[in-house]
Amino acid sequence: MEKTVKKCPVCGHKAPSWIIESLKGKGVIGFFESRSKEMKKIYSLSPSVQELIRTNPEYNAQEKHIAIVIENKGEICQSRDVIYDGSHLLIEYFLKHKEPYKVYHNIKKAELISLFKNPKITSIFVFAHGTRHGIKIDGQMSFYCELKGGAKKNYVAQMHCNPGGGMSSKEVGLTKKEFADNSTRTSLQNIKKIKEIIKLIDQGEIIL
Numbered sequence: 001m002e003k004t005v006k007k008c009p010v011c012g013h014k015a016p017s018w019i020i021e022s023l024k025g026k027g028v029i030g031f032f033e034s035r036s037k038e039m040k041k042i043y044s045l046s047p048s049v050q051e052l053i054r055t056n057p058e059y060n061a062q063e064k065h066i067a068i069v070i071e072n073k074g075e076i077c078q079s080r081d082v083i084y085d086g087s088h089l090l091i092e093y094f095l096k097h098k099e100p101y102k103v104y105h106n107i108k109k110a111e112l113i114s115l116f117k118n119p120k121i122t123s124i125f126v127f128a129h130g131t132r133h134g135i136k137i138d139g140q141m142s143f144y145c146e147l148k149g150g151a152k153k154n155y156v157a158q159m160h161c162n163p164g165g166g167m168s169s170k171e172v173g174l175t176k177k178e179f180a181d182n183s184t185r186t187s188l189q190n191i192k193k194i195k196e197i198i199k200l201i202d203q204g205e206i207i208l
C-alpha cells in the first residue's frame, strides 16, 4: 500500500508519498531537463525569461488584473530554474495588449490564500511544483480546498505538475474555467500549452 505523508485538511485527499518526496528536490522537471536535447535548448531560455520578469514585473495592476504566481525561493533571477518558462509568453502578450497583470513570486502560503480571495484578481496562472490538488509554496503544500473563500476566478491555469489525483481548482469551485491535467509537466509542455491558451484568448474562448 502506498504510504501517504500529507493530506488536505478540508477534503482529506492524500497525496502519495513519492510526490511529496519529489517536491523536496528538483522534481520531475529537473529529471527531464537532464535527458533531452530539446529540453536543454529550452533550459537555455531561462535567463532571458528571468530578465523579462525582472524588468516587467507588472503592468497597470492597481485595480483588476491577472496574477502570474511563480514559486521561487529568494530573488527571481538568482537561480537558473525552468519552472517559470512560458510565463514570458504571457508577459509579452499582456504588454502587447495592455492587459493589466502582476507577477507574484517568493510568496508565503498566507499571500497565496489572499490572492485567491482578492476580488481584484480575475485569473491566475500558477508556475510551481505541485499535484493536481495543490501547489508547493514556500516549501509546503497549499491544497486547492484551502484557497476557497473568494468569488470564482474567470480562469486558473495549473502550470505545475498535476499527478496524484484529487480535485483541481475548478472542481473545488475556485474558478469558472481552468487548465489542469493529471500528470507531470515539463517546461516544454508548458510553453506549448501557453501558446494554445493565448490562441484561445484571441478567439474569445478564454476570458481572463
Ligand SMILES: [Zn+2]
Binding pocket: 008, 009, 010, 011, 012, 013, 133, 143, 144, 145, 146
Ligand atoms: Zn482538498
